[in-house]
Amino acid sequence: MKPEQLPEIDLDLQALVAEMREMSGPMQIFLSPDSVLSLVAALQLALRHPGMNEGNADTTRAAAMALIEGARDYFMLCPTVLQLIDAGMTLNEKGAA
Numbered sequence: 001m002k003p004e005q006l007p008e009i010d011l012d013l014q015a016l017v018a019e020m021r022e023m024s025g026p027m028q029i030f031l032s033p034d035s036v037l038s039l040v041a042a043l044q045l046a047l048r049h050p051g052m053n054e055g056n057a058d059t060t061r062a063a064a065m066a067l068i069e070g071a072r073d074y075f076m077l078c079p080t081v082l083q084l085i086d087a088g089m090t091l092n093e094k095g096a097a
Contacts, residue, residue, distance in 0.1 A: 044088040
């Protein structure tokens with residue numbers, strides 16, 4: 001979707017920030033192993049987007065990396081899965097599209 005095709009959203013950003021600050025604790029997500037790997041792959045692809053190299057993407061990039069690291073911990077006894085995750089990260093480091 002092109003930027004001009006996106007719907008305009010009238011959003012109170014101060015309210016959004018205030019609401020999120022009132023939250024306590026992390027959200028828990030329960031995923032099957034195949035869903036975890038699919039999510040890692042989607043995040044690895046998202047990390048290759050040129051916009052992810054802009055300064056304002058630091059928080060998003062950090063969240064993606066935290067989830068990927070969590071997946072690595074989850075799959076610590078699965079060397080073949082870890083090899084695949086590492087291959088995806090290597091592609092990110094090389095800047096492959």
